[in-house]
Amino acid sequence: MTSLSTRPDGKRRQLAPYAFIAPFYVLYGLFMIVPIGAGVYLSMTEWVGLGTPEFVGLDNFANLARDTSFHKALGNSMIFVLISVLIVVPASLLIAQALNTRGLRARDLFRVTFFIPMVLSPIVIALVYSLLLDRDYGLVNSVLRALFGAGTTDWLGDPTLAKVSVGFVLLWRWVGYLTIFFLAALQAVPRERYEAAELDGAGPWRTFTAVTLPGIRPVTAFVVVTSFIGSAQLFDEPFLITGGGPGEETLTVAMFVYRAAFDRQQFGYAAAAGLVLFVIVFGISQILNRLLSIGRTS
Amino acid sequence: MSAATPTPAAARPGEAPRTPAPVENRPRRRGSRTGRVALYVTLTALLLVFVAPMVWAVSGSFKPRGDIFEYPPNLIPSPGTFENFRNLLSGQPFWNWFAISVVTALLATAIAVFVCALAGFAFAKYRFAGKRLLFSVMFSSLSVPFAVILVPLFVLIVKSGLSNPWFALIVPWVAPAFGIFMMQQYIIQSIPDEILEAARIDGASEFGIFWRVVLPLLRPPLGALAVWQFLQSYNSFLWPLVLISDTDRYTIPLGLNILFKAENRSFDLVLPGAVLASVPTILVFLLLRKQLLEGLSAGAVKG
Incomplete structure (x- = not known):
């Protein structure tokens, strides 16, 4: 970095950067810090939305610790996090590897088409999939009936299959998006390293672990953290496709918060649940960022 | 970061690496023809998985209510109708x-x-x-x-x-x-x-x-x-x-x-x-x- 502000060149230049970042911090303060503060306060109250919130200390948290729905929601959210990090992320890397093959034709067609689900509204995706997966009329069961004579699978009504279905939609929606990052990373790995590995007689697997993986480490870290944060607060897909059901089999923490606040008017309780999610997600992603050294100023 | 344009020939050893151009850094594949066919087949199958739900939805939107769940689904609605759009x-x-x-x-x-x-x-x-x-x-x-x-x-x-x-x-x-x-x-x-x-x-x-x-x-x-x-x-x-x-x-x-x-x-x-x-x-x-x-x-x- 050359000497931009090293020369004593008047106050204006020293103040300019603060003025430039001010709009962000004003909005950040008003719509992030203040609400988090208000959330901390609300979480220690009992409040139905009318009148004055009644201070109850840590009761909400104690109740959350005993609430089986909340446990279920935490468990389900964890399952969706695992699906994202252990299935969606590796699948994107695999597709990126395939798209990175030398001399592949129509690479852009594949890249762009795989990305399109990310562009669509979750509601559009959800309603198309709930029609496709419908037990009685859905195309998926019609195909199964035609092929195997048995197509009465209740894709959205069976506890396990409902999770699988939501997981599949997550995969379908996110994989093309994450592929973009991996593909760019793969293309940035210096070719000499591959040539050196080839000279050393390394096979494809060895090349992958010794050259490719280290070369794409920063992007992998970024993708893993992004997927973690995104899936830990999952709401749209399960809310729209299964409504959290059957029972509470696809209820996530974000849905738990929504229901507590807007179905049952337990605003304090909802705020407490939101805060628990915040602590978990923020804590884990700060640790991941530190471990993987993401987001440093250059 | 330009869109990947394949370079014609592999760099020969001894040739100075063309400096910053981040264009073609792909791992060299041993030219197995079956491997290549399998790759295209897989990618195309995947393409269909991505496109099929969207095509089904677009085609269904032009079908009369009773035909939307027909099986096998007709790609081109017959009879096609704008009725759904008009009603909406x-x-x-x-x-x-x-x-x-x-x-x-x-x-x-x-x-x-x-x-x-x-x-x-x-x-x-x-x-x-x-x-x-x-x-x-x-x-x-x-x-x-x-x-x-x-x-x-x-x-x-x-x-x-x-x-x-x-x-x-x-x-x-x-x-x-x-x-x-x-x-x-x-x-x-x-x-x-x-x-x-x-x-x-x-x-x-x-x-x-x-x-x-x-x-x-x-x-x-x-x-x-x-x-x-x-x-x-x-x-x-x-x-x-x-x-x-x-x-x-x-x-x-x-x-x-x-x-x-x-x-x-x-x-x-x-x-x-x-x-x-x-x-x-x-x-x-x-x-x-x-x-x-x-x-x-x-x-x-x-x-």
Whole structure:
């Protein structure tokens, strides 16, 4: 970095950067810090939305610790996090590897088409999939009936299959998006390293672990953290496709918060649940960022 | 980061590596023909998995209600009909929803692009006290789950009488940290300090430098961020869901949601709605796909 502000060149230049970042911090303060503060306060109250919130200390948290729905929601959210990090992320890397093959034709067609689900509204995706997966009329069961004579699978009504279905939609929606990052990373790995590995007689697997993986480490870290944060607060897909059901089999923490606040008017309780999610997600992603050294100023 | 253009021949050993061109760095594949066929078959199968649901929905939207679930499904509806679209547009305030969604998304996009470029510029090209701390505060806001602010933000917005969609769907969302990060990355990589110095010597103000010198050079990341922000805003569901109760002021996702949740599951209205709702996003994406895909990946790779 050359000497931009090293020369004593008047106050204006020293103040300019603060003025430039001010709009962000004003909005950040008003719509992030203040609400988090208000959330901390609300979480220690009992409040139905009318009148004055009644201070109850840590009761909400104690109740959350005993609430089986909340446990279920935490468990389900964890399952969706695992699906994202252990299935969606590796699948994107695999597709990126395939798209990175030398001399592949129509690479852009594949890249762009795989990305399109990310562009669509979750509601559009959800309603198309709930029609496709419908037990009685859905195309998926019609195909199964035609092929195997048995197509009465209740894709959205069976506890396990409902999770699988939501997981599949997550995969379908996110994989093309994450592929973009991996593909760019793969293309940035210096070719000499591959040539050196080839000279050393390394096979494809060895090349992958010794050259490719280290070369794409920063992007992998970024993708893993992004997927973690995104899936830990999952709401749209399960809310729209299964409504959290059957029972509470696809209820996530974000849905738990929504229901507590807007179905049952337990605003304090909802705020407490939101805060628990915040602590978990923020804590884990700060640790991941530190471990993987993401987001440093250059 | 240009779109990958395959180089004709493999670099021969001993040849100096062509310097910075990050063009063709792919691992060499041993030319097995079957492997290549398998690759194309797999990718094409995958392409079908991605395209099939969309094709089914588009084709279904032109079918009479009774034919939507026909099996085997006809790709080309016969008889085809615009009836569904007509019913949707005449029976529902669809254009209202559409206008609110598009206009709020456009406004949010315009403001966000400006706020992010300005802050990204400051982080990229100035040294100032507290920069590291401010940057990591900004960056850490990426890991705040929306669920934690959902309830308190809703309460605050309603209590202060700002639950009007023209405020509440736009203003809280116009400073995405991701956008600042992306801008900062791009500016560091591609705007040399010299042109800023030159402008200063010519007597430009600091904001003048940003507005007249830097901003015009930011076309690619501005395009990327604009698409990204437009999609975020246009597709958002949870926040409008809690905020807006008046059906006339619904956004498109909310409108589709009530149609779908209706008693008779009006899929003959929901499918054309879904198709129409997707037109703006697909259009914006196809027009600016190059900027978006490259902007997204450039930030991450160099980050």
